[in-house]
Amino acid sequence: MKEEIFRLERVTQIIDGVTLLDNFSMHIFKGEIMGLLCINAHGKEALVRLLCQNVPIHYGHVYFRENLVNNYEHSSMSMNPVAVIEKQSRLVEDLTVTDNIFVMRRGFRKHLIEPKKLNSQFRRFTEELDIQIDGDRLVSHLSFFEKCIVEIIKAVVARVKLIVLRDISNFISATDLKKIHDIMRHYGMQGISFLYICNHHEEAFKICDRISLMENGKVLKVLNKNEFRDEMITPYTLDFSHIDSPSLSNASKNGILKFNNISTENITHMSFTVEKGECVVLLDMNNTILTDIMKLMQGETKPLSGDIFLDGANYTKKSSELKKGICFIQENPIQSMLFQERSYLDNLCFLVDKKLPHWWLNKNIRKSIIQEYEPLVGEDIYSNDISDLAPRSLYNLVYYRVHLHHPKVVFCMQPFSDADMYLRHHLIQLIDQLRKKNITVIILAVSLSDSLVVADRLLVVEQGKLKNEYHSEKFHYFRASQ
Amino acid sequence: MKNKNYHYLSYRVFYMILALLTFIGCLLLILTVIAISENKFFFILMIGYLLFFAAFYKGYRWICLPYKETSKVLRLFAKGYTLQGIYELRFSFCPEMEDAIKKIKTIFNTNELISATKKQAQYLALQNQINPHFLYNSLEGIRGEAIAAGLNSVAEMAEALGNFFRYTISNVENLVTLEDELMNIENYYFIQEYRFGERLNLSIEYDCEDRAEVLKYRLPKLTLQPIVENSIFHGIERKIGKGNVRIKIQATPKRLIITVSDDGLGMKEERLRELNEKLNIQSFDYVKPDGEKKAGIAIINVNNRIKLLYGEKYGINIYSTVDVGTDVEITLPRIIEEGKEL
Numbered sequence: 079m080k081e082e083i084f085r086l087e088r089v090t091q092i093i094d095g096v097t098l099l100d101n102f103s104m105h106i107f108k109g110e111i112m113g114l115l116c117i118n119a120h121g122k123e124a125l126v127r128l129l130c131q132n133v134p135i136h137y138g139h140v141y142f143r144e145n146l147v148n149n150y151e152h153s154s155m156s157m158n159p160v161a162v163i164e165k166q167s168r169l170v171e172d173l174t175v176t177d178n179i180f181v182m183r184r185g186f187r188k189h190l191i192e193p194k195k196l197n198s199q200f201r202r203f204t205e206e207l208d209i210q211i212d213g214d215r216l217v218s219h220l221s222f223f224e225k226c227i228v229e230i231i232k233a234v235v236a237r238v239k240l241i242v243l244r245d246i247s248n249f250i251s252a253t254d255l256k257k258i259h260d261i262m263r264h265y266g267m268q269g270i271s272f273l274y275i276c277n278h279h280e281e282a283f284k285i286c287d288r289i290s291l292m293e294n295g296k297v298l299k300v301l302n303k304n305e306f307r308d309e310m311i312t313p314y315t316l317d318f319s320h321i322d323s324p325s326l327s328n329a330s331k332n333g334i335l336k337f338n339n340i341s342t343e344n345i346t347h348m349s350f351t352v353e354k355g356e357c358v359v360l361l362d363m364n365n366t367i368l369t370d371i372m373k374l375m376q377g378e379t380k381p382l383s384g385d386i387f388l389d390g391a392n393y394t395k396k397s398s399e400l401k402k403g404i405c406f407i408q409e410n411p412i413q414s415m416l417f418q419e420r421s422y423l424d425n426l427c428f429l430v431d432k433k434l435p436h437w438w439l440n441k442n443i444r445k446s447i448i449q450e451y452e453p454l455v456g457e458d459i460y461s462n463d464i465s466d467l468a469p470r471s472l473y474n475l476v477y478y479r480v481h482l483h484h485p486k487v488v489f490c491m492q493p494f495s496d497a498d499m500y501l502r503h504h505l506i507q508l509i510d511q512l513r514k515k516n517i518t519v520i521i522l523a524v525s526l527s528d529s530l531v532v533a534d535r536l537l538v539v540e541q542g543k544l545k546n547e548y549h550s551e552k553f554h555y556f557r558a559s560q
Numbered sequence: 561m562k563n564k565n566y567h568y569l570s571y572r573v574f575y576m577i578l579a580l581l582t583f584i585g586c587l588l589l590i591l592t593v594i595a596i597s598e599n600k601f602f603f604i605l606m607i608g609y610l611l612f613f614a615a616f617y618k619g620y621r622w623i624c625l626p627y628k629e630t631s632k633v634l635r636l637f638a639k640g641y642t643l644q645g646i647y648e649l650r651f652s653f654c655p656e657m658e659d660a661i662k663k664i665k666t667i668f669n670t671n672e673l674i675s676a677t678k679k680q681a682q683y684l685a686l687q688n689q690i691n692p693h694f695l696y697n698s699l700e701g702i703r704g705e706a707i708a709a710g711l712n713s714v715a716e717m718a719e720a721l722g723n724f725f726r727y728t729i730s731n732v733e734n735l736v737t738l739e740d741e742l743m744n745i746e747n748y749y750f751i752q753e754y755r756f757g758e759r760l761n762l763s764i765e766y767d768c769e770d771r772a773e774v775l776k777y778r779l780p781k782l783t784l785q786p787i788v789e790n791s792i793f794h795g796i797e798r799k800i801g802k803g804n805v806r807i808k809i810q811a812t813p814k815r816l817i818i819t820v821s822d823d824g825l826g827m828k829e830e831r832l833r834e835l836n837e838k839l840n841i842q843s844f845d846y847v848k849p850d851g852e853k854k855a856g857i858a859i860i861n862v863n864n865r866i867k868l869l870y871g872e873k874y875g876i877n878i879y880s881t882v883d884v885g886t887d888v889e890i891t892l893p894r895i896i897e898e899g900k901e902l
Contacts, residue, residue, distance in 0.1 A: 079813060080810065082814075082815070151632065151645060151648075152650070300889075
């Protein structure tokens, strides 16, 4: 008989007049890996909070191990034994791994800490999982993957019954994700339950026992393992296949960007060429080289060996002059690339003065920019306060800023990370807009997400080396190998 | 409607307390000014402030929070979300209110409602059998079989019909085993098969280790049949091509979860919302004989019977998408012997 760990029964949560969870029901059995596929992000945050803490709800009941812990009549505000693992780690960065796991936990009462003993205890876990992490290392020195492992072990040590993994593929590479999945299965066998929250059904299908599809804080459907088929998901998703993707012109074969035998601390003898107007995905299977590539292109570091050529000119030697031809779109750009205190138009024109100094003195240029971009972004272009705009409008702003600047190459760091389905669909359209202007797009990613929908070519990098190259007509070989 | 709030005693009490607190606050403020100017009475002032804040905190915990809780339950009762909630109020406004609620409970007799829903269930189940379409289609099946000269199957069908009528009419007030209920479903499917042929497929899945034990669990009679019937007639009948109905059974130490899924036409979002609202809000309007007949009454009836028998934490949830299908999740307590809930 299956033991039930968590159950939310017809939960409705309304905050500030907004219904975050709408008649939401879900149950998770002991040792089960339950998936939560979010069509949009509405209600996701509220759900995670409700799992962790018994906060007031408008209606419904919450049970933990079949005992009522929260209901519409009375919410105790008590905490549930639930751990949440997401990009923003909950570990103390300046403490060691063992201190975080054993000392920083509820119920630790010892006055003397014995690092050797804690280390040997920690080794038992790493040996069991076949993972190499030194217990004495500071958490700040760990990679995202290692932090994720440490948080899982910490949850196991704290006897947590449910571990929520939230969008981990956004920051963990494909190879490491497989290891995490193995660890989840290992602890699932030991009776720990998991709630695996993600945005892609392909990812959820690989690991979950059941999947709940959620949209606007409401469960649309619960899929059992035998229903894990693409056609079961299709009615709930937007059609990405009919997007009118600009095709690559055959005339341009000179290579706009060339990496010639480049080596850095993490990159080993990497050579590739990207054609003008092409969209290339650089998939880093181990999440080691993306920062190096960004630093090389931003001119922050020099390669140990090799050269980079941009449109025939040596970029490594003249990076300060050639930088104008390159643009970067960071991960979560609406948080890191916009100036909240400036107007929409100021933000949009931020890169223009690189090409046209003192342009802002000329009112005619402003007028013509508004004329050109108003049909694309709408009334938002007149907005003086961008903090009120929806994420979709802010993404428009980021991408059309690059569109207006018209660089030769744009690097997009994980463009689809943390984006719900509607936003991903919109991002694909924005990337297409860049490509229609013949801008070369290079997507740097640790997980594929929807990158292949827009890509002409996929470059797979493993352990810092270029392992494989797939053209669009052969993407299915790569998908099959995953 | 000006100053309508004064009509309510709760608001009067609230304003009186507010006035009292303001008065005490002013007194303390005056005392503070005197204490600072005279440079004495500091100890008394400190005690005064401490008592003021202690009384404030206690008042919040003793009066404000319980008041909010009770008024929330009453509000949800008024909206129809809860019936049981007012019987289980932790804090009443006064002893008279508690007595009044007890009186409401006797007036709003649960047993009578249960018996009304049972009769309604029986009526609904029978109504469909008397339905000319049902009879016509069943007879068509018999005729077709007779023409084909396979007399055994005619006999089988007649037997199935007889069993079905017998099960439906007899002892609706009793709990039956899951095995009996599933047998009735198989019987019902057998009858429907004559009409739908290979277009209809029924499967029963057990997602639990001890199948024999699960089959002994008890549930109200005619819990599954109306739901399977809805799946067939509203989901699969109008669908082009084959249709599948799947019954999935899961058990936990305290609950029995039965999910009836079909891959039929599904329902529109507005209809689904309307139906789920009716499942959440306990209303018995549909029991009235002059009530307009609408699809979904049977499901509401089953849901109300479950809630009246076992409480609000059990009942039915529906998930549906147009052109994908409908899942009806029934949650029941795990009962092995009649009257014994685990």
